[in-house]
Amino acid sequence: MLPATKSDLAEFGRLPADVRAEVDLWLREFGSMQGPVTQSLKAIATRMACTFSTARRKYDTWMKAGRDWRSLVNRAKAPQREIGLPPEFVEFWRAFVERNQRKCAPAYRALLQHWRNGGAVPGYEGSTIPRTQIPAGWTYANLMRKRPSKFELATMRQGSGYAKAFAPQVFSTRVGLWPASHIMFDDVMHDNFVLFRNKPVRVIEIGCLDVLSGYRIAWGTKPRFEREDGTMDGVKESLMRMLLASVLFSEGYDAERGTVLMAEHGAAAIREDIERILFDRTGGKIRVSRSGITGKHQAVAGFFQGRGGGNFRFKAALESSHNLIHNELAMIPGQAGMDVDRRPEELAGLLRYTEDLNRAAELLPAARRALLKQPIFDYHTNFVPLLHDIYHVINSRGEKPELFDHALEGWAELGHTAVEYRLSQTSEQWISQAEFERLPDAEQRAVAAFIRANPELYSRARNLSPREVWHRSRPTLTRIQPFVVSELLGKDLAREVKVRDSYLEVRDAQIQPEPILFESRVIDTEGRESELRDGETYMVFVNPFDTAQAFVHSARLGHIGIAKRVRRVSRVDIDAITAAHARAAKRESDLIQPLKQRHAAMTRERTAMHEHNSNVLDGSLVSADEANEISRREQLANQANKAMASY
Known part of the structure; x- marks a missing residue:
């Protein structure tokens, strides 16, 4: 008979779809049989593409089971569910597994030994099963289906902080945020060694990301090297203050709706006094949210408290971007690997060679030392410029989707998309809607006709890049005052x-x-x-x-x-040199201005002196006696001219 009750239907529904379909076929065939059984079964065998003996066996089994559909289930395709085990025993077995800090197999062996030794086993009180015999359902494969969940094992073996990776998640969206509404700060250790002060070192970085745009706003690095006393010189708290001051002065915050700075409790921490300064200087528009420290309180009473650690899901958007960074830097030399167990075998030899090479280089003349080829990147000249290039590529992903696209959550719903066009089907240059509208009318009509005829070939919709989304919102932000920068720096x-x-x-x-x-x-x-x-x-x-x-x-x-x-400007950059000279001339002119003001009287006197002497030298200014003599001579000359004219 077909499943009728709710429980029957639930059991029937748990079967694979192909098994259910096969049961339905047999039920319809057997349910519609008419006439002699043998003749009917032969016809059914033909339609079901099986032998007569198979059809006969299934029919007899079905009839003996009271026409129960379960008798027609192909157990080769849908095996019987595992042998039922007492629930209290299952919990007992899980406790065995959880007490083993590494593997399940040793816990299984301990369970069997406990059984053989006559130990009490919940669910088997009063059992007559000999202790030399393993109870039904106690196979390792069957018990492994009853083992604790990943969350339970992680909680017991590593602690509640580590188990967060397997705990239920809260799925969030960037829809509803605004530019700079949430800025995340975190640190990351780069997976490669670089050369710093002639020694191979790792580099630690602090960076921040705008959640709405996914844009990496700013970042800073510091070589992590060993001090003379043997301690490691890593990221200091001051580095976070520098990054914070830079972001808020060069980029800004939302002065209307507010900005939340999402920090942690480690290297990328924001001190409470810094938080107060930001709150007071912005009228409460900048607030700080710190990730919860997990791992201090254990799940089971009696466990010692653990060392606190950041909640990695608190800043998942930033830490997932770290994967992009690690992947893009994976091609440079000196790779340290994802962890110690996966460290490249050649690394130890590479680091020794680098140290030996640079010790020997100190004995060489500077000119010859410059000819050496280093096996790893120099921190200042190679690594930092490379980071600039890589972060530009990451922030620009989506601008050339054929090379590097992204699938950031909420992008379409936020309208972070653009439609572009190209002028020919072979062109690799796409133009924006604004550029299209600036084309001559005739060219616009021609391109529009192509687009209508074949929109997939001449137009495309692409995701805006994080850089595009961030930069179009920057004018809405407010920068902190310069004096606040000094307060933050300290x-x-x-x-x-x-x-x-x-x-x-x-x-x-x-x-x-x-x-x-x-x-x-x-x-x-x-x-x-x-x-x-x-x-x-x-x-x-x-x-x-x-x-x-x-x-x-x-x-x-x-x-x-x-x-x-x-x-400093290049000697071949004429425009830059001209601008620099103009700037220097302006400063020089301004520097002289106070002198001019203070000595204006002297300047007037000197000017009058030069004008007076010039007049004396060219005869414009003469003495009184000389003037009288000149006048007398002019009179005599006039008299002589008149006498000559009378003749």
């Missing part, structure tokens, strides 16, 4: 710098090997320009994340203004 990052020959010189090997020059001409918050006094000392803040300017303060940290960095 007095410990200020340095005393004396003005020398109209420039401020800053030395910082962490930024670059050569000194950095800034003009002693500063711009205050009102846009006024002024020159710092030569020889005076000022408190100067230079942010390694943004070295385009220096923030100049008085000795008591009163903000004076921003000094521009001096950029």
Whole structure:
């Protein structure tokens, strides 16, 4: 009979679809039989493409089972469910597995030994099964189907923090966010060694990402090297302050709807005093949200507390972008591998060779040392410029979808797409809607006709890149005031710098090997320009994340203004040289202006003197006696001329 009750239907529904279809066919065939059984079964065997004996066997089994559909199930395709085990025994078995810190097989052997030794087993109290015999259903394969879940095993073996990877998730969306509504900060260790101070080191980075656009706004790196005392010099808390100050000064925050800074408790932490400064200086529009520390409280009473660790799902958008970074950098030399177990075998030899090579290089003349070819990238000259290029590619993904596209969540719903056109079917250059509308009318009509005839060939819809989404929203953001930058950086990052020959010189090997020059001409918050006094000392803040300017303060940290960095120009760049000369001439003119004002009287006197002497020299100005003599001579000459005229 066909399944009728709810439980029958549920059991029937658990069968594979092809098995259910086969049962339906047999039920219809047997249910519609008429006439002699043998003759009917022969006809059924023909229609079912089986032997008569198979049809006869199935029919007899079906009849003996009271026409129950279960008797027609092909058990080769749908095996019987596993032998039922007492629920309390299943929990007992799971406890055995959870107490083993590594594998399930040793727990299974321990269970069998416990049974053979006559130990109490829940669910088998009063059992007559000999202890030398393994109970039915106790095969390793069957018990493995009853083992604890991944979440349960991770909780017991590693702790609740590690088990978060297998816990239920909260699936979120970027739909409903706004530009800079949520900015995530986190650190990442790069998977390769670089050369820094003639030694191979790893590089740690702190970066931030705008959640709405997926744009990596800013980042900064620091070589992680061993100090003389044997400790590791890694990321300091000050690096986070520098990044924060750079992002909020160069990019900004949403002054109307607010900005949430999503940080953690480790290297990329935001101190509470920094949080207060941001809150106070922005009228509460910048707030900080910290990821929950997990792992401190264990799931089972009696376990010791664990060391706290960040909630990786709190900043999943940023940490998933780290995979892109690791993948793009995987082609450079000195790869450290994803972890110690997967470290390339050649790495140890490569690092030894690098250290030996650079120790030997110290004994060579500088000219010959420059000829050496390093086996790994130099931090300043190779690695950092490469990172700039890679982050540009990652931020631009989607602009050339045939090369590098993305599938960021919520993109279509947010309208982060664009329609583009091309002027011929072989062209690789696509133009935007705005560029299309700037074409001459005749060309627009021709292209439009092509698009209508074959839209897939002449037009395409693509995802906007994270860079495009971020940059079109930047004008809506508000930058923090310059003095807030110094408050964020803190007095410990200020340095005393004396003005020398109209420039401020800053030395910082962490930024670059050569000194950095800034003009002693500063711009205050009102846009006024002024020159710092030569020889005076000022408190100067230079942010390694943004070295385009220096923030100049008085000795008591009163903000004076921003000094521009001096950029060296190429001798072959005529425009840059012309602009630099014009800037220098303007500064020189402004420097002279106070002198002109203070000595204006002397200038007037000197000008009058030059004019007076010039008049004396050319005869325009003469003495009284000389004037009388000239007048007398002119009178005599006139008299002589008149006498000559009378003849």
